[in-house]
Amino acid sequence: MTTGGTGQPSDDGLRRVTASDEQLLAYEVGGPAEPDPADGPPVVFLHGTVANRFAFRKVRPWFDERRRVVFTVLRGHGDGEDRTLPADYGLATTEVADLLTVLDAEGLARVDLFAHSTGGSIAVALAARHPDRVRRMVLVEPTLLPLLPLVDPAMADRVAADIAALLAAADSGDHPRALRHLLDFIGGTTWHASDANHARVFEQLSPLAELTGPHASALAGLDVSEADVRGLAAPALLFYGQESAYFELTLAAMLARLRPDLEQIHVEGAGHNSHLERPDVVGPPAAAFLVGA
Secondary structure, three states, X not given: OOEOOOOOOOOOOOEEEEOOOOOEEEEEEEOOOOOOHHHOOOEEEEOOOOOOHHHHOXXXXXXXXXXXXEEEOOOOOOOOOOOOOOOOOOHHHHHHHHHHHHHHHOOOOOEEEEEEOXXXXXXXXXXXXXXHHEEEEEEEOOOOHHHHHHHOHHHHHHHHHHHHHHHHHHHOOOHHHHHHHHHHHHOOHHHXXXXXXXXXHHHHHHHHHHHHHHHHHHHHOOOOOHHHHHOOOOOEEEXXXXXXXXXXXXXXXXXXXXXXXXXXXXXXXXXXXXXXXOHHHHHHHHHHHHHOO
């Protein structure tokens, strides 16, 4: 098993580096051996809760030929990994520190980010706390729940109730029920309109079910403020699915008010995973934006 960023990938194609608490962090490195610096710095992809690096497989072709790419794996989300998270687990603490560990292992002083959902929350936290490390960001529905009370207290209360139900299931040890709560919580109108594929999705994600409680708690307690968003130095492009979770477009409106300079693309017919559902709409403008100037 290779640790650090200078060795060759192990048999599963992943590199691994040791975090400050001795946890092994896995990630994949791809792209050309000698990318043109004019195309921009490496692009680091951050996936969401109960997902993995393959969540970006449909947009990857727009980056792989010209850019160095790094696909991180959130703690506990790798195959066969221990799902136990630290007692003080947090997105702006644990996950930002883990991301910095990976960047440092690969010698990446400054990067672009392509982040989805929980990964988007981590990206915003990283950019707010370490602006020198982030050049540009593509954010697909960053889950910035602490901003909701600023724009819609009633919706914030509804979100809090949904998360409380999820956490009650997780605390009781009923992780499958917690996962179902999560899927219903983030599922948009298409998800709730038909249950034709629910069993298949649940079966695919069930190995990660015990992570839903800690992640929901971390999202609810995310330390990202209005001031952090206003102060973000890195240019960002945001994507939202028009058929996404009930709170996402409210968050989009909040971000548009705080940062009218940041472009938003609302993807028709897509839910929470527009990069998977409509890669043809997300991939080209995302790649063009991350070339930047």
